[in-house]
Amino acid sequence: MAEPIERYIPANIEAKWQKKWETDGLYHSDIDKSKKKYYALTMLPYPSGNLHIGHWYAMTPSDAHARFMRMQGYNVMFPMGFDAFGLPAENAAIQRNIHPKEWTYDNIANMRKQLRSMGAMFDWRREAVSADPEYYRWTQWFFVQLFKNDLAYRKMSPVDWCPKCNTTLAREQVWGEDRHCERCHTPVIKKDLNQWFFRITKYADELLNFSTIDWPEPVRILQTNWIGKSEGASVVFKTEQGDPLEVFTTRPDTLWGVTFMVLAPEHPLVKKLTTPDNKAKVEAYVQESVRQTEIQREATDKEKSGVFTGGYAINPVNGERVPVWVADYVLMTYGTGAIMGVPAHDQRDFDFARKFGLDVRVVIQPKDMEELDGASMAQAVPAEGTMVNSGPLTGTPGDEAIHKAIQLIEEKGVGKGAVTYRIRDWLISRQRYWGAPIPVVFCPNCGAVPVPEDQLPVMLPDDVEWRPTGESPLKLHPSWRFTKCPQCGGDAERETDTMDTFMCSSWYHLAYLSPKNPDWPFKQDEYDYWMPVDCYTGGVEHATMHLIYTRFFHKAFRDLGVTKEAEPMLQLRNQGQILGPDGQRMSKSRGNVIDPDEQVRLYGADTVRSYLMFGYRWQVGGPWDPGNIQGSHRWLGRVWTIFLEEGKTAADTTRLDRQLRRRVHQTLRSVTGDFEHFEFNTVVSGLMELLNDMAEIKENGGWNTSAWQEAVDIYLRMMAPVAPHISEELWARLGKPYSIHLQPWPVYDEAAAAEDEIELVIQVNGKMRDKIVLPVGVTEDIAREAALAREAVQKILAGREPRKVIYVPGRLINIVG
């Protein structure tokens, strides 16, 4: 009997190999034009202090996939960095009274260490940290380019303001029914501030085009809804004083059904339209609306409210005089902030009209309904039908009406076909300290002047009062704030707001190309070789934020000649979330946080990696199971002993060899496909199954034959992406050349995988009754005969002739009796 082998102890091998790989630069990725490149990218972490098990869940399967692609012969780049600016640094710093910079960089140092314990193939030479001046210099440079090309502008605008964080929030940073701040959960309020915006709306249409990218359908739908394109017409009414009053409508066909108009309380024409005897109540209503929170205003179940201005407008299609009201169900932020009221065919307008006793005029008669009557109808009818009471449009069938109406208003010169989007321009100003300063100087003579490129970066000063006062902290730093105008040299003032961190993360995939490039955001040859990103992995929660911004960014800079292609990331795959063992989101307050470091101490990195890949559908995720992970640990322990411990070799191994090769190559086929499809759980289960078969074959005397050698070789290569340390160790112990991670993916042998007999399932009337073993390629006649001869079949048929027989070659025969 063989000597007992030492046990599998991950701690003895993992750190050792990590160090060697690092020393050898095993995962350095350099331009190599002889190979096809593969840029694999996983979303970079925010340096919150500790790596979360969620980071492992996102990153280690992505790493396994990147490793798989590398073994497939690609030159793979898989970089890592830190999204290092942002609010939490300030909040944490305020709590602990340490400088945000210190807090952030301490966290980064810690997280680097934790990231290394994953055994991932990150090329650390390419690390990028968005809070480094050499990084945000280029963030600012990108801003300047947008500014110079009229893609950045400043305007006074009401913004969502978090009173606790003392800052502006972007719309997508406001969550929930009570519209709270995503960070501190305080309900947000509105505030008017002068803010910088990027013209993302200019790219709205192009952002709707996903035809060149392989992104998950849910993300495409989320973005499509977020952009919210609606087509219709803009129509210009005239107030009685002669001011143009423009509305947007998706239903220009209902123009003859307009019985009133409604302005948003903030609409600039409200004041002018209001007659003296209505002034008091209109002003009261407007003030009340403005004071209300957005939640109160936007509650959809709220009864309609509003007041009559006393003013009238003229309907340009029929010259009718219609009353103009003010109501808060019309939003200043969408369309033109004014609507035409068509109560007969729009439920909201209908509710409003009934409440205030306004006319309801039917202009569409649907086919299958009895004749509508505006005075008595109980609800609006938005359906299609034949136009009635609509002047030149009367009699037009529903499907032509909109088109014809647009033609008509265009001929009359009172409007035109128009498109409106729900997406708004990207607000990037933050009244915070820990961000990239917006590189603009305000000069009394020259206005807003961008800081010249050769003076970048505008350094973020360290000596700042970063505790929140409601003002931008940089405003309180006089020697930084007051400067000279770069254009005229006169006294001037810096912009004291910093940029939204989504600006930093919009281009980090470019920073990785050459993180310390002195004269351009990236080295051109690196860009030309690596871009675009071939595979991007991360959470779906970024669908309407980062993932839309980075697409916009690329398109804008393509138009400015900086980037080349329209889309930065060709393939996107989303992972799900790991929840606490209680099925709830992990949080410190719930005490259900799983610490990856502790799991690594208990089981080793390979086990944690394997379990995260094996235990969940990657795109779904689920609760952490403290017991289940042991299955993955046992698997690795079994691989260890079965591969290292001597077994016995039978005299004749022909059958066992054939069987083993078949199973190895069948597994190779399925594992390869599963890796390609990001189905990591079946990658691991396939390997587990093969191991079970190998254990049995070894037990039966199939050990150490050439088929066995091949099996071990292929097995280790297949598991190398999943469990890189143990496979490297076993590879070395079995005397194979360093490193397994430089080996090509094994070659699939179809002949070896082929079965030479089939197990045919016999159904009678659709129910499984029996099975027979038949040679591969058996004819239907023989299969049929063999099946009908079976006792179980005969018994059920009881002498009857089968009415029909369905034969699925190699799989199944169904006898219908």
Next chain:
RNA sequence: GCCGGAGUGGCGGAAUUGGCAGACGCGCACGACUCAAAAUCGUGUUCCCUCGGGAAUGUGGGUUCGAUUCCCACCUUCGGCACCA
């Protein structure tokens, strides 16, 4: 209200194209090894049963020789949007 994802044993999950439901793992039970335990190994494990079978993939229908898979109508749950004109 609208849009999207998910519902399969005690649990995580599997099931190329409509073709053996429950692979693999956890847990549990029994057994081996051990003075004992841990670790490890082996056997069994959807449910009901009169041991012939029968039922079962959220619910109810439908298409089909055959449905976890396709169609229709619902239910539960998670996420997004929500007076968007």
